[in-house]
């Protein structure tokens with residue numbers, strides 16, 4: 001299987017890279033300038049390291065380095081935006097709203113538009129990594145305006161993709177990784193990247209059990225949104 005992953009130099013993206021390499025797949029792993037943990041794996045002939053800041057159009061060298069067919073596209077790259085009190089009702093700015101939306105929602109759409117003509121093999125799958133923070137049902141504490149709104153928008157975009165691509169046999173799922181110990185999730189996260197990624201990979205394996213565009217957590221639970 002050819003697996004394409006954005007934001008793959010650290011955190012969950014890097015753990016996805018390890019997982020799919022360990023399971024014998026070819027991995028096309030993107031970073032945006034800092035190869036990070038990918039540099040330690042570069043001897044693996046199944047790993048293809050590519051540069052793409054997903055808020056921009058990819059350059060032609062990236063497209064030339066890609067295989068004709070991608071079986072699994074994981075839109076993982078994301079940002080939280082300002083931490084602490086930077087996203088309160090009083091503090092959040094229009095610039096923050098736009099930037100966080102650009103990275104977390106517009107960029108995954110761009111990635112799919114760019115790679116769609118390579119998602120041709122039967123069973124091709126798109127996994128969009130959102131967050132429970134984007135669930136309206138789950139929002140009992142307010143705040144975090146930019147991140148919540150952007151991840152909610154990604155879930156809606158992902159659902160439309162699922163509807164639009166079902167006829168072509170392309171499966172689309174929205175994922176919640178859990179609260180994970182990464183740079184974004186912080187040290188208090190409830191699970192590590194290995195548990196999160198192996199759980200999300202199982203959900204992807206079982207994608208036909210879920211409705212197109214379902215929002216599913218790493219443990220298989222449906223996220224109402």
Ligand SMILES: NC(=O)c1ccc[n+]([C@@H]2O[C@H](COP(=O)([O-])OP(=O)(O)OC[C@H]3O[C@@H](n4cnc5c(N)ncnc54)[C@H](OP(=O)(O)O)[C@@H]3O)[C@@H](O)[C@H]2O)c1
Nearest residue numbers: 007011012032053054076077078131179180182183184185
């Ligand atoms: N950790 C959690 O608890 C948690 C919970 C729910 C959802 N998520 C979601 O899971 C995904 C991965 O999170 P994480 O915890 O692994 O975060 P992370 O440790 O902060 O890593 C984020 C990754 O995204 C990349 N990235 C950011 N902006 C980018 C851009 N414009 N173009 C390309 N790559 C970009 C980063 O690259 P650089 O190294 O260059 O910055 C990095 O590789 C995100 O979508 C996040 O929202 C995480």
